[in-house]
Amino acid sequence: MSKAKNNLCSVLLKEHFGEVVQKIGTLLMKKGSMPLRLLIIDSKLPLQKVKKALCVLIQHNLVEFKVGSRGFPEYTLLTDNALLLLRYPRYIYNAKTLYGDTGELIIEELLTNGQMTMSAVVGKVTLRLSEATESGVSVNQVKDVFVKLVETQFVQRCSVLQSFDAEKPVAPTMNVYEKEMYLIPEIKLHLIRKSEGSDEPPAKKRRVETQEDKQPDEDIYWRVNFDRFHHYLRDQALITAASRRLGPKAADILRTILRLAETRSDPWAPTTCCVSQQEVFEAVVKETNIVKPEIPPYLSVLTEDSASLLSKVEDRGGGVYTVTTYKALQQLVEAIIMSVVEDRFGSKCCRIFRLLLMKKYLEQKQIEDLAMIPAKDTKEYTYKLFQEKFLNAHEVPRTMDHAPSRTFFLFYVNISQVCRMVVERCYKAAHNAISRQEWETRENKRLLEKQQRVEAIIATLRENSADQTQIDEVEEMITPPERAQLSHTKSVVNKLERSQLQLDETMFILTLFINFRK
Missing domain, CATH: 1.10.10.10 (Winged helix-like DNA-binding domain superfamily/Winged helix DNA-binding domain)
Structure with missing residues (x-):
């Protein structure tokens, strides 16, 4: 590592x-x-x-x-799991997109606590929603959302204790059977309602607890299924790419095909299972506003596009389609790397890099002719990319003695090597962003704490219906220079947080491609 x-x-x-x-x-x-x-x-x-x-x-x-x-x-x-700490906000946002505020809070509780029982999650989320909204949410509604998360495999059971000998200093055996991975246990909802409405202190509740007051799932713990979220994020990346290249209707058709193939194929296979044109017609018309005559042109555009998002494998029954996940990811990775090359070295270097991606192997003279850049500049840009390890050179001798005068070199792009190098630079950038954010917060700690105190006092005054004059006096405790410094600090911290999310998104696509190459 x-x-x-x-x-x-x-x-x-x-x-x-x-x-x-x-x-x-x-x-x-x-x-x-x-x-x-x-x-x-x-x-x-x-x-x-x-x-x-x-x-x-x-x-x-x-x-x-x-x-x-x-x-x-x-x-x-588990270092790969430790890196996922950077991706927790995306998991929570996706849960909110799919299942609303209740799903968001369930995933947030599981990520915050690591592992929890179903009854504990339902109780905590119900209490938080009741405090946040006047109408409140019933326990049954929260339980239903939790069940949906389990049925769609976003949440799974943790391993349970199989065997342990207290007399021997060995590690206990932990295991969970596949058939039980998504099995919903029974919980007593009336106990959750009772604990939610009770004002007794927790210590007193524990003293009077009997066997009937215990939840039947107290030994069954749940955690977030990261693989399922990664599968969803990968599909969303492909759908977003289709939307940007070909429009929202093409993205809706691709989303429908991915959903149809989701339950019938291995989520990490290079290509999905085959989906017939008739299935696509029925599902698209049912789930979207696209009419049937519009579907065949979009299918043709998706299959003929250079992004290789969709492939037509057979012509029977109007056509059989499959999503070529590996090729689509490769196109996304190449676009990311070309963007990095352009930002670091300029548009002409990017042109040379794109040319080598298209033509695979080229001599120096061929690069000069095809890139339409002066010979001197082409040599400079090519060797700069070679020096920075974005390009490789393959030696081809004309004779057995490997004499320099009778040897020529072909430049090419090793996409796996470049991909790993960019991932390493993303690690460094993410580390620097987090370190800088920590430094900014530490340097302005006094000001931030002062602002929190002032805001707390103002909130108390407003609750007590104080005069506006008193509130203005409290607000004046923070001077204009301090307000400017606070505004600058918040702006910098927000930019650093956004950069971390963007870096994580880039790392996700690149690591997915590396895993597919393996």
Whole structure:
């Protein structure tokens, strides 16, 4: 694993869980799998702090454990899951898009707590919605949304304890059967309603709790299914690309085909399963405002477009179509890399890079002729791209002695290598953005705290129906220079947050393509 990836994981752990968890996570990244004893020695932290940090990481599905070669449990950090901390806002936003505010809060609770029982999630979300809205939301409505999330596999069960011998210092066996992964347990809704409307303190509730007051799902925990969200995000990227290139109607047709193929094919296959034209007609007319005569032209445009979003595999029955996921992702990756080349080196370098992507292998003289750039400039741009490792050179000798005078070189683009290099630079950029955001917040901590105090006082005054004069006096506690500094700080922090989301979106497409290449 690269240093840039380690640094990004480390700063994300610190941002979400604090310095102690960051220290344990960084140790696990550097040393690999480690038992508890070595973690305590290397971290120089008390036993209880190390245990608590490991519990937090296991709770959030960031650490896994297994029995090592000496018979003791060894802990391993899941760095890919740690990087997903950067993508949590996108998961929450997509849940809101699909299932409204209730779905958003359910996913937010699961991401915040790592693992939770169904009854606990339903209770917390119901309470939050009741506090936020005057009308409130019933427990049944929240439960129905949770069930929908499970049925569409956005939420899945966690592994449960299979065997554990307390007398032997070995790791417990955790497992979950596939048939039980999305099985909905029974919960007592009347207990959730009772706890929601009760004003008794939690300690008193625990003392009087009986067997009848316990939820039947107290040992069944749920977590967010990241793979399912990634499948959805990938489809959305393809649909967005179709909308930008060919219009919203083409995007609606592609969305319908992806939905039809979703349940019948492997979500990570290079191509989806085949969908007949008749199925497309029926589904598109039913789900969208597109009329039947408009569909065949759009299908033709989608199949003939250079983006390779759709392929026609057979002509029987009017046509059989499949979504070529791998080719479409390759087009997206090439567009991302060309954008990077243009931003860093200019439009002429981008022209040379695009030419090599199209023609595969070219000599220096061929590049000069086809790019229509002066020979001197072409050499400069080509070798600049070669020096920055965006281009590779393939040596082709005319004779066996490999003499320089009888050897020529073909330039080409190794898309996998360039893709990995851009991902590494995205790791560095994301780490720098988070570090800069932390620095901005730390440097202006006093001003931000002062603003929070002033806002709290103003809110209290308004609740007590105070005069506008009193409110104005409190607002004047923040001077005009301080307001300008606060405005500048918020603007910078917002830009850094947006840049992190955009970097994550880029990294998502690039890593998807790398995984498909594997």
